[in-house]
Amino acid sequence: MDYVSESSHGQLDRRPRKKPRLAWESLSKDRSGDYFKEDPANATSCGSPRILPDHTSLLLKGSLQKGSPPWRDDDKDGHYMFAVGDNLTPRYKISRKIGEGTFGQVLECWDREAKETVAIKVVRSIKKYRESAMVEIDVLQLLSRHDKSGSHCVKIRNWFDYRNHICIVLEMLGPSLYDFLRKNSYRPLPVDLVRELGRQLLECVAFMHNLNLIHTDLKPENILSSDYVKVPDYKVSSRSPREGTYYKRLPKSINIKVIDFGSMANGLRKHNYIVSTRHYRAPEVILGLGWSYACDLWSVGCILVELCSGEALFQTHENLEHLAMMERVLGPLPPHVLKRADRSAEKYIRKGTLNWPEGAASRESIKIVQKLPRLQVFTRIPYRPPYL
Numbered sequence: 001m002d003y004v005s006e007s008s009h010g011q012l013d014r015r016p017r018k019k020p021r022l023a024w025e026s027l028s029k030d031r032s033g034d035y036f037k038e039d040p041a042n043a044t045s046c047g048s049p050r051i052l053p054d055h056t057s058l059l060l061k062g063s064l065q066k067g068s069p070p071w072r073d074d075d076k077d078g079h080y081m082f083a084v085g086d087n088l089t090p091r092y093k094i095s096r097k098i099g100e101g102t103f104g105q106v107l108e109c110w111d112r113e114a115k116e117t118v119a120i121k122v123v124r125s126i127k128k129y130r131e132s133a134m135v136e137i138d139v140l141q142l143l144s145r146h147d148k149s150g151s152h153c154v155k156i157r158n159w160f161d162y163r164n165h166i167c168i169v170l171e172m173l174g175p176s177l178y179d180f181l182r183k184n185s186y187r188p189l190p191v192d193l194v195r196e197l198g199r200q201l202l203e204c205v206a207f208m209h210n211l212n213l214i215h216t217d218l219k220p221e222n223i224l225s226s227d228y229v230k231v232p233d234y235k236v237s238s239r240s241p242r243e244g245t246y247y248k249r250l251p252k253s254i255n256i257k258v259i260d261f262g263s264m265a266n267g268l269r270k271h272n273y274i275v276s277t278r279h280y281r282a283p284e285v286i287l288g289l290g291w292s293y294a295c296d297l298w299s300v301g302c303i304l305v306e307l308c309s310g311e312a313l314f315q316t317h318e319n320l321e322h323l324a325m326m327e328r329v330l331g332p333l334p335p336h337v338l339k340r341a342d343r344s345a346e347k348y349i350r351k352g353t354l355n356w357p358e359g360a361a362s363r364e365s366i367k368i369v370q371k372l373p374r375l376q377v378f379t380r381i382p383y384r385p386p387y388l
């Protein structure tokens with residue numbers, strides 16, 4: 001057998017960009033009936049996951065044309081093991097792996113029934129991820145139901161449970177804003193383009209917030225170009241001219257769509273657990289003040305500055321340094337905000353102000369903060385004070 005391993009990115013990511021996953025605890029509700037809905041064309045079989053030496057997907061060349069591939073154990077993290085050319089139920093044929101996240105893998109597949117390419121999120125066969133995926137499906141369906149005029153949210157096409165993996169079938173989108181930045185060697189995008197992207201992003205956020213939903217994980221990786229065109233990839237097609245496998249995607253327009261609704265939170269409740277990927281995390285989340293809709297707006301602000309400058313604004317992994325960076329860029333945190341900090345954040349505050357630079361972990365850290373430009377320098381627009 002000829003196995004090939006594949007990683008989700010051609011290049012190494014420059015920073016860890018993952019967030020804690022807790023949303024299922026706050027959003028999940030009692031479900032009955034459709035929880036383990038199956039694609040009628042497909043039999044689900046469940047087996048106990050066994051340990052495999054590594055978590056990378058194995059791609060098996062030249063597997064079955066019709067029906068399901070032979071049973072393969074999941075890897076040690078509960079990821080589905082697949083082969084390019086396999087069927088994922090008789091309806092979907094796997095073309096390639098597009099991405100991998102906390103939840104599972106995203107596969108580009110050819111939908112034989114709809115005759116279109118789709119992206120299928122194949123969720124890890126672990127209870128908490130399965131449950132969270134069901135919440136994501138609910139959210140995607142809710143968004144689709146209310147989306148009369150194109151909300152800039154990815155559309156769900158279908159879902160099913162296959163060999164103990166929840167599979168979410170999504171419309172196929174193009175590269176992410178992070179891909180654009182990376183491929184552009186982290187050079188700034190033109191301000192007019194950023195303005196247009198910001199408008200679309202805010203439209204999407206307003207749409208979600210009007211439905212009392214807080215995304216909580218807005219970041220360039222989760223904003224995808226909404227169109228893609230297929231052009232022949234001759235390098236591949238000359239060797240293996242198989243259905244759905246010899247195309248590559250190119251960005252076609254500046255229309256964007258938001259993905260990844262697995263961390264969605266209910267806006268009607270108060271929350272104070274940690275959300276968002278570090279660089280896009282709002283101060284109220286770090287300080288334990290309780291958070292709501294505004295945390296999405298904070299993330300949008302960080303994203304827009306990143307698109308204008310080419311680099312993530314707050315590149316840190318430490319809370320106090322992060323807060324100091326915010327003060328450096330935006331001005332002092334208001335005293336009434338610092339006063340409300342919870343116990344875990346008290347250590348960052350001395351006499352009503354941020355314990356900085358006294359509390360800094362190192363001189364290097366102080367220097368890094370000092371080097372950050374003020375917001376006006378990034379945007380060349382007049383400074384607007386207190387942001388909380």
Ligand SMILES: Nc1ncnc2c1ncn2[C@@H]1O[C@H](COP(=O)(O)OP(=O)(O)OP(=O)(O)O)[C@@H](O)[C@H]1O
Nearest residue numbers: 099100101102103104106119170171172173259260
């Ligand atoms: N509809 C889509 N079209 C094209 N690519 C997609 C689509 N949905 C997801 N992807 C790709 O798959 C990757 C992982 O998807 P997603 O963020 O939904 O998974 P996740 O497990 O929730 O990830 P994370 O741990 O980063 O939150 C994305 O970064 C993107 O590159």
